[in-house]
Amino acid sequence: MNIPFKYTVGLLILAGCIAACWPGCHSSQPAPALPRQVDFNFHIKPILSDRCFKCHGPDEGARKADLRLDTREGAFAALKDEDERYAIVPGKPDQSMLVHRITSTDPEEMMPPPDSRLSLSPYEIALLKKWIAQGAEWKEHWAFLPPEKSPVPVVKDDSWPRNEIDHFVWNRMQQHGLAPSPAESKEKWLRRVSFDLTGLPPSPEELEAFLANEEAEAYEQVVDRLLASEAYGERMAPLWLDAARYADSHGYQDDRPRTMWPWRDWVIQAFNQNMPYDSFLIWQLAGDLLPHA
Secondary structure, eight states: OOOOHHHHHHHHHHHHHHHHHHHOOOOOOOOOOOOOOOOIIIHHHHHHHHTTHHHSSSSSTTTTOOOSSHHHHTTTTOOOOSOOOOOOTTGGGGGBBHHHHHHHOOTTTOSSSGGGTTOOHHHHHHHHHHHHHOOOOOOOOGSSEEEEEEOOOOOOOOOOOOOOHHHHHHHHHHHHTOHHHHOOOOOOHHHHHHHHSSOOOOOHHHHHHHHHSSSSTHHHHHHHHHHHHHHHHHHHHHHHHHEEEEEEESSSSSSOOOOHHHHHHHHHHHHHHHHOHHHHHHHHHHGGGGGTO
């Protein structure tokens, strides 16, 4: 049987991906350490929405035991037919029925139930228990919370971080038992940052200039140059264009002319001008309603 070349290449790539990830799938690395402060939006809500909302979420037709875990009122309300027990008792995981159910080995009581084909890892169970023990602080959706500057985490070894962002990266790596990789050569770094910010490789002239630059700000100067180039907007715009399903042509069958390119160019220009995000969204959603639009 003759297999087309493109399928052969695809199978080889798939085989390589499986081989590459197979050791990781069966690794015996220890579970990451629990965070010092468990955050509802970051740690807890993803667990609840993925494992609990199917039966205890907003869908009244699928809701079980009249328990809602997608709202603050439902999560902290008294359980019906449970002798005034509560799913979540802030500060008291041992009195919270949610903890009792997710740690139970009885098929009649354990949550998620066995027939749901869902399960919680020991790490996720520990997260839920610690969140309740810390007071079960409930937060609204992150988009409705004003941003707050997080304190720079204190790391055990501060010889590796070069800036505040590095402290956050190094702190998370330590939680997972990881160590930073050795610094790459200037040639590889320039190639990576050029592709990341412009989608284009560095020119020989740019490489030579960077290698010859011994200033302490040499790396920052490269980033500033790439951010100021027109290619930066062209690199970033497709992420937004893809989300909006942009296409230069109409597509299937009736491929008539489409004058969509002015909007595409506007998005590119907005990135290159570093337009504030709120202005960018206002112009996208209701630009035709603005004065002098």
